[in-house]
Amino acid sequence: MRVSVRNLTKIFRVGSIFSLKKLVAIDNVSFEIGSGEIFSLAGESGCGKTTTAKILLGLEEPTNGEVLYDGIKLKDFVENEMHFLKKVQTVQQNPFSTFNPFRKVEDYLFKTVLRFKMANTKDEALRLIEEKLSVVGLNFDEIKGRYPSEFSGGQLQRISIARALLTNPSFLVADEPVSMIDASLRISIVNLFRDLKERFGISILYITHDLSTAYYVADKLAIMFRGSIVEMGRAQDILDTPFHPYTKLLKSSIPVPDPEYEWDENINLSSTEREEFFAKGCKFASRCPEVMSICRESVPPDFDVNGRVVKCWLYK
Numbered sequence: 503m504r505v506s507v508r509n510l511t512k513i514f515r516v517g518s519i520f521s522l523k524k525l526v527a528i529d530n531v532s533f534e535i536g537s538g539e540i541f542s543l544a545g546e547s548g549c550g551k552t553t554t555a556k557i558l559l560g561l562e563e564p565t566n567g568e569v570l571y572d573g574i575k576l577k578d579f580v581e582n583e584m585h586f587l588k589k590v591q592t593v594q595q596n597p598f599s600t601f602n603p604f605r606k607v608e609d610y611l612f613k614t615v616l617r618f619k620m621a622n623t624k625d626e627a628l629r630l631i632e633e634k635l636s637v638v639g640l641n642f643d644e645i646k647g648r649y650p651s652e653f654s655g656g657q658l659q660r661i662s663i664a665r666a667l668l669t670n671p672s673f674l675v676a677d678e679p680v681s682m683i684d685a686s687l688r689i690s691i692v693n694l695f696r697d698l699k700e701r702f703g704i705s706i707l708y709i710t711h712d713l714s715t716a717y718y719v720a721d722k723l724a725i726m727f728r729g730s731i732v733e734m735g736r737a738q739d740i741l742d743t744p745f746h747p748y749t750k751l752l753k754s755s756i757p758v759p760d761p762e763y764e765w766d767e768n769i770n771l772s773s774t775e776r777e778e779f780f781a782k783g784c785k786f787a788s789r790c791p792e793v794m795s796i797c798r799e800s801v802p803p804d805f806d807v808n809g810r811v812v813k814c815w816l817y818k
């Protein structure tokens with residue numbers, strides 16, 4: 503499935519009723535995820551990755567711009583809710599919150615098959631579940647009768663990927679899918695995403711703070727900073743030779759995501775975040791080692807540097 507994101511903007515109102523301010527969480531963002539392509543959105547906490555994902559999933563309304571799935575407007579696609587939920591699936595950061603701790607994992611898988619009418623009989627459902635579990639390197643006997651707490655994070659994330667596959671999706675949104683997994687198991691999970699792309703042609707939005715897994719898995723990479731894409735192009739090119747000063751910084755000091763982070767959070771901006779979001783000119787200027795006077799005055803446009811998008815005055 504081809505996913506086109508055009509001039510997406512999301513403005514939140516933050517602060518108390520006495521000091522309401524507009525926070526441009528996503529600022530005119532455009533990108534294209536080709537069919538069977540892994541597109542990674544990377545950046546530190548609060549840059550707008552999750553808000554972008556929520557808009558793509560129809561969970562948040564954009565203030566401006568549009569999302570097209572194979573040329574169909576998101577609004578029209580979402581209208582047929584069951585079809586949309588089948589074709590567009592998610593894998594969350596915390597596999598333990600995907601599953602109800604008091605229910606056996608298999609119940610959850612059967613429930614998904616039932617809800618989406620993916621099988622006519624229990625035997626058929628079991629066959630489908632077995633098929634999807636085998637894609638992620640597990641079999642039904644390994645999960646039978648067991649509760650989420652009896653699995654490691656890595657195993658549970660594999661099961662949640664199998665769950666997402668039950669509906670034969672064309673597009674998968676994976677939000678920090680390996681950040682809570684033991685470091686030694688990360689690559690094996692990341693490999694699964696590559697498999698899904700190669701074997702089934704699934705397009706994947708891979709959201710991460712971890713550039714090393716992005717290097718390994720992503721075809722294209724977009725680096726986000728305070729709501730804007732500051733660099734975008736072929737993942738390996740960007741990570742071999744980053745152009746934007748923020749990408750260089752990110753490459754040398756990878757930020758750690760907050761494991762307590764939940765999608766429905768209370769919003770509390772840190773002082774740096776506040777300062778940068780409301781800055782005039784380039785939002786990275788106050789931290790940029792290569793800052794020039796123009797950076798504090800005007801927002802840089804997108805420059806094309808060897809086929810790569812770079813939002814930085816250095817490349818004028």
Ligand SMILES: Nc1ncnc2c1ncn2[C@@H]1O[C@H](COP(=O)(O)OP(=O)(O)OP(=O)(O)O)[C@@H](O)[C@H]1O
Nearest residue numbers: 514516527546547548549550551552553554763769
């Ligand atoms: N409902 C909301 N109301 C107000 N501000 C919000 C809301 N949701 C997100 N924000 C703000 O928008 C900005 C982008 O948030 P978002 O969660 O998309 O970032 P992120 O890159 O996904 O961060 P993380 O890696 O922590 O998930 C942040 O400053 C956040 O505080």
